[in-house]
Each structure stands twice: as C-alpha cells, then as structure tokens.
Amino acid sequence: MAPMLLFFFLLFPPLSLQVHCQLTSSPSSVVPLAPALFVIGDSTVDCGTNNHLFTLARADRLPYGRDFDTRRPTGRFSNGRVVVDYLALRLKLPFVRPYLGLSGKVEELVRGVNYASAGAGALFASGSDLGMHISLTEQMQQVHDTYERLELSLGEAAAADLFAKSIFYISIGSNDFIHYYFRNTTNVRSLFLPWEFNQLLVDTIKHELKNLYNLNARKVVVMGLPPIGCTPHYLWEYDSVYGDCVEQINNMIVQLNFAMTYMVHKLNIELHGATFTFCDTFEGSMDIFRNRDRYGFVSTTDACCGLGKYGGMVMCLFPEMACKNATNHVWWDEFHPTEAVNLILADDVWSGKHIDMCLPMNLRDMIET
Numbered sequence: 001m002a003p004m005l006l007f008f009f010l011l012f013p014p015l016s017l018q019v020h021c022q023l024t025s026s027p028s029s030v031v032p033l034a035p036a037l038f039v040i041g042d043s044t045v046d047c048g049t050n051n052h053l054f055t056l057a058r059a060d061r062l063p064y065g066r067d068f069d070t071r072r073p074t075g076r077f078s079n080g081r082v083v084v085d086y087l088a089l090r091l092k093l094p095f096v097r098p099y100l101g102l103s104g105k106v107e108e109l110v111r112g113v114n115y116a117s118a119g120a121g122a123l124f125a126s127g128s129d130l131g132m133h134i135s136l137t138e139q140m141q142q143v144h145d146t147y148e149r150l151e152l153s154l155g156e157a158a159a160a161d162l163f164a165k166s167i168f169y170i171s172i173g174s175n176d177f178i179h180y181y182f183r184n185t186t187n188v189r190s191l192f193l194p195w196e197f198n199q200l201l202v203d204t205i206k207h208e209l210k211n212l213y214n215l216n217a218r219k220v221v222v223m224g225l226p227p228i229g230c231t232p233h234y235l236w237e238y239d240s241v242y243g244d245c246v247e248q249i250n251n252m253i254v255q256l257n258f259a260m261t262y263m264v265h266k267l268n269i270e271l272h273g274a275t276f277t278f279c280d281t282f283e284g285s286m287d288i289f290r291n292r293d294r295y296g297f298v299s300t301t302d303a304c305c306g307l308g309k310y311g312g313m314v315m316c317l318f319p320e321m322a323c324k325n326a327t328n329h330v331w332w333d334e335f336h337p338t339e340a341v342n343l344i345l346a347d348d349v350w351s352g353k354h355i356d357m358c359l360p361m362n363l364r365d366m367i368e369t
C-alpha cells in the first residue's frame with residue numbers, strides 16, 4: 001500500500017477494528033481532538049500491562065473493574081475507569097490499550113498506546129519488591145519502538161506529525177516513595193536526604209521528558225504526585241487516630257511537586273515549540289478532601305476494598321473484601337482512588353472544572369495551541 005493510502009486506511013479503519021476499540025469510543029463520524037493519546041506511568045494509569053507480567057501488582061481479578069464499562073477486571077487499579085480513560089473520552093478517542101497486549105500492527109498504534117506498568121517508579125530500583133514491572137526507562141524504549149514502527153509504515157513526516165499533535169501523559173513517582181524511599185530499601189535514606197532524593201527524581205523525569213521531546217512529542221501532561229500520606233495504607237501503618245494524613249510523608253510529596261512545577265516551567269523555556277504542563281494531583285485531591293460533602297463522599301479515609309483499620313492493612317484480594325457501593329468512597333483500595341475521584345481529577349486536568357490544577361494550562365487549552 002502506498003503511504004498515503006495506508007494513512008487514509010488508518011484514519012478510517014474498517015469496522016472490524018473499530019468494534020475492537022469501541023468500548024466507549026465515539027462513532028467514526030466524530031473527529032478526535034488529537035490524533036492519539038500516549039500514556040506512561042505506574043498503577044495510577046496501568047490499563048493491563050501487568051496482566052502480562054509475573055508480579056503481585058496485578059488488578060486482573062474482581063472486585064477490580066466491577067464498575068468498569070465491561071463490569072470485568074482489566075488490569076486497572078480501580079473499581080472502574082482511571083483518569084486517562086476519561087481523558088480519552090474528552091479527546092474523542094477510544095480507550096488506550098496496553099502496549100504489551102498489542103500485536104504490533106501499526107493500526108493499533110495510531111490512536112495511542114498505554115505503556116504504564118503498576119509498580120514502576122522513575123528510578124529503576126523502585127518497586128522491585130513486588131515482582132516484574134516495566135520501568136520508566138523501558139517504557140521510554142517502547143515509545144521509541146512505537147515511533148520507529150510508525151515511521152516505517154507512515155513515513156518520517158507523518159510519524160513526526162502524529163507525535164507532535166498527540167497528547168503524552170506521564171504519571172509516575174509514587175512508587176519511588178512507597179516501594180523504595182519510605183521502605184528504606186538498600187539503605188537509600190542514609191544515602192539521600194529527602195530533598196536530595198526529590199532532586200534525583202525530578203532530574204530523572206526531566207531527562208525522560210527531554211527524550212520525549214527528541215521523539216517530537218510537543219504536548220505533554222506531567223502529573224504530580226497524589227497525597228500518599230492520606231492513603232489508607234499509611235493511615236493504617238502510622239496508626240492515624242482521627243484519619244489525619246501523615247504529615248511527614250505529605251511534606252515530602254508537596255516539596256517534590258514544587259520542584260516538578262519549577263522543572264516543567266524551565267522545560268517550557270528551554271525546549272522550543274513544545275508545551276509541557278504540570279498538573280498538581282496533590283492540590284486536586286486536597287480540594288476533594290476539603291469539599292467532600294459537595295462531591296458526595298462519605299468516607300475519605302477508608303478503602304472500599306481492604307482489611308484492618310482504614311482498610312489499609314493489605315491489598316484488595318477478593319470481592320468479599322469490598323464495600324457494596326464505591327461511589328461515596330474516595331479510596332478504592334489501600335493506595336488507589338475510586339472511579340468517582342478519577343472523574344473529578346480528569347475534569348480538572350481537562351478544563352480545571354473544579355480547581356485550576358495545571359500550570360501553565362489545562363489539557364483543553366493545550367489542544368488549541
């Protein structure tokens with residue numbers, strides 16, 4: 001097939017392909033607001049990568065996914081959708097599928113790919129206690145491979161154009177704390193003071209953002225870290241009395257997000273023709289905690305699915321551990337929010353619906369640049 005013809009085929013795939021990606025996707029007459037969505041990260045956005053790996057960090061059994069569109073577990077660490085599902089809908093794109101589940105055909109790549117892997121951190125060592133995962137560096141290698149495959153099929157100019165107009169979304173860093181720094185694995189806390197560790201993370205993420213830019217990515221959403229000190233797991237571990245968040249943990253997260261804001265600000269000055277935006281998940285989450293009544297949440301401390309105080313003692317393992325209705329819960333399991341929270345955060349990323357969370361701009365405005 002001539003490149004032009006092939007490109008046409010990709011823009012208007014035959015019905016069989018569309019049914020496959022259909023789930024919640026829009027009818028073919030709807031024009032997407034960006035050609036594709038590419039997702040890099042950890043369990044906050046893993047959509048099934050780890051189902052292919054030998055690891056404890058898998059969400060491929062009920063009750064995970066019980067409120068998802070298919071009512072089945074998919075590998076998402078939520079009762080339903082995760083943030084990037086809602087963003088795909090806003091962009092009028094199909095849900096993005098995991099790279100490891102793809103056969104490698106180019107038509108599977110052109111609407112976007114999800115590389116995210118639960119347990120992954122920015123640093124290679126993070127999360128290894130859980131088993132296998134695809135680290136940030138390996139995910140970047142997969143993005144690179146994707147680009148090369150697109151280049152081979154579409155030609156250099158079309159591949160470059162596709163990447164330039166697509167949205168890249170990166171959500172990583174929590175496991176560098178949860179499964180590395182806070183555990184003091186390999187004595188890391190004696191080697192790095194908190195601010196030094198934060199700087200190491202920021203430098204690592206900055207390096208990969210530059211690599212994305214070198215692959216012609218021009219629209220990048222960088223997610224900040226959530227309030228890890230408010231997760232049921234740490235409320236349980238630190239024996240929180242009234243459900244108060246663990247300040248010493250959150251302080252480190254706030255400082256990291258501050259450093260990330262500054263790093264992204266500088267990238268926008270250094271790298272021409274690109275927009276990087278930093279979305280402060282911590283602020284977005286705090287807005288939810290502060291206004292829980294308005295959002296309709298009854299519990300902001302207890303995991304819907306878990307055991308022990310705050311449901312934070314173990315991970316969610318089987319349906320009987322879960323509450324009846326997750327809608328009024330902030331937390332789904334010991335570390336991950338419910339679909340209800342993911343929707344609120346997605347709307348904040350998309351348009352600042354509830355709180356202005358993204359600097360210098362939200363995703364909707366980024367599309368128009």
Ligand SMILES: *[C@@H]1O[C@H](CO)[C@@H](O)[C@H](O)[C@H]1NC(C)=O
Binds near residue numbers: 184187188189
């Ligand atoms: C981290 O571990 C090392 C040795 O295992 C120990 O000496 C150090 O006190 C620990 N640091 C913290 C903050 O727990």
Ligand SMILES: *[C@@H]1O[C@H](CO)[C@@H](O)[C@H](O)[C@H]1NC(C)=O
Binds near residue numbers: 325
């Ligand atoms: C959960 O509760 C919400 C309102 O609190 C209700 O709209 C919804 O239908 C309930 N879902 C289920 C599965 O019972």
